[in-house]
Amino acid sequence: MVLGLGALGAAVGALAAPSLAARYGPGPMMLGALAITPLTQIPLLLASPGLAWQFAIGTALFLQLACAAAAGTTQRSIRQVVTADGMQARMQAVSTWLTSGARPVAALLAGGLGTWIGVRPTLIVGTCLLVVPLVILYRSPLRGLLDMPGPPAAPPPSPGALAQPAPSSWGPAVPHPAAAADVRRDRASGGGREPGPEHGR
Template identity: 75%
Template sequence: MTERDRSAGAAATSLWRHRGFRRYLAGQSASVAGSSITSAALPVLAVLRLDATTGQVAWLAFLGQLPPALLALHAGALADRYPKRRQMVTGDLVSAAALASVPLAGALGSLTLAHLMVVAVVRGAAGVLHDAAAISLLPQLVDRSLIQRGNSRTGALFAVAATAGSTIGAALTALLGPARALLGDVASYLVSACCTARIHTRETAPAPARKERMRTEIAEGLRYVRADHRLSVLTRVNAATSLALALLNTLWAVYLLRDLEVGSTVFGVVLGVGALGAAAGAWAAPALARRYGPGPMMLGALALAPLTQLPLLLASPGPAWQVTIGAALFLQLACAGAASTTQRSIRQLVTESGMQARMQAVSTCLTSGARPAGTLLAGGLGTWVGVRPALAVGAVLLVVPFLVLARSPLRHLRHMPEPDAPADSARHPQPAPSGRRQGSMNGGAV
């Protein structure tokens, strides 16, 4: 009997009694907290210590986002072939080793931007291997009827962990310096690997008979997503969102640290406040989806996203604007947390077990492919027309995913699909009449 079998009864009433879920949550939360430490410390290290230009910051972000775009499909196929926990642990250990080289080089006085770029590539490659397996492990770890609740709890706790990580990152940067602050992220990877190794659950992925089938399995994943209208719309919405956010996120730190004269400590606090919004949105997602319907709720979230950029574009140096920007970021990430949690649950519910990782990999490949394009666009626009006008372009691009969803029948989705609904049963969903519960045919993912 596996841990999932032993915990099934308890998990039916409380996921917190599910030992495997708790270990999964603890490990991934530690990793999220560590990544937030790096998010707070790395811009300070690059901009203030190594005097990186706007273009160099864009290249650093580009190189970190390139591996997911190139390797996501292969990582997903591997996760559907082999034990997911092994792939997760390997990714954690490789990331820890790569990141540990930064404070070591800093202590030796040999740290350069080129070194940071190499670390970004290695960490990005290891991260996509880990994430492809981690996201697809949850549907095997808990009963399918608990997927939405599990994603809600996971998203909320991840956001809290991100808040804590940003605060810790700001404190470590101030106390130890940005290079040695990264040791906190190194420790988080080791905690994640330890917790993941202690999860005991049956994994259904069979070992392939021939390794040359990798290309065939990747093609199966692409066809699977393209054939299901819900997954196809979701991928297009996510890719458009990623392009806009990549542009915004690449220049956001430069804009706050340099143009708005925000200190490293305040920068970390603002990141932490925003992460609290993500926690609130993820925790409230099931209730919001039940009250308004998943489609209208996500459509509203996408409509609000461009508006949350206005305070950033109008801001000038000073504490009042720092508070306003933090509040806007809270609202932006609350919308993102609610929408992200809901769409991930729908995708997992309508996808069969043996396709979970490849389904996620297709989305990751296209969304990750949009991010390097967004970072290069950010670097070019930031250099040629200035940072603030480039941020305005990013805000306008956030309208595109709203339009994609608004033109889709998924905007009418009123209920989550049934847990056991096969993806092949819903190629072209239609909106259900008002007041009637939709079945699996009318489910959708955004």
């Protein structure tokens, strides 16, 4: 049930991201979401056995994943808008490789750290690491982004491309069957054109 509350928060954050970005601006909205995320770890750090703490952790996880989904949806939208069409697949592949590839390494380090110093100190370290994205975004130009950026301008065509005729969207031109048959008859008769009335005189 606790994890289900977190998943519901992720859905709510993703659905609310466009309206929040339009109202507060993409940059400030992402900064606010990243600032709230470390605070949602506090109930987990203070928790003790009991039903009340389970509800507290579930509520905190709902808010944490809502903030993560809102910020993640917005930054992915910005990334897709500012990336040229021909680079969309590469951009998405690199992003997926970085995020998915880091998860097994992070899980291994967290497990080793939890074994070495204990679970609660490891959670404190993880909470402190959640501040790093906030600092990076705050020091970047994105903090002042109040509107979604437009797509990149198309590069001007080269002089060689201007000199060449534009290809037809229907493929290469195909001669009409009747015209092709006339040409074959002309070549078979040995003339450049079919004989007219003056040839009969």
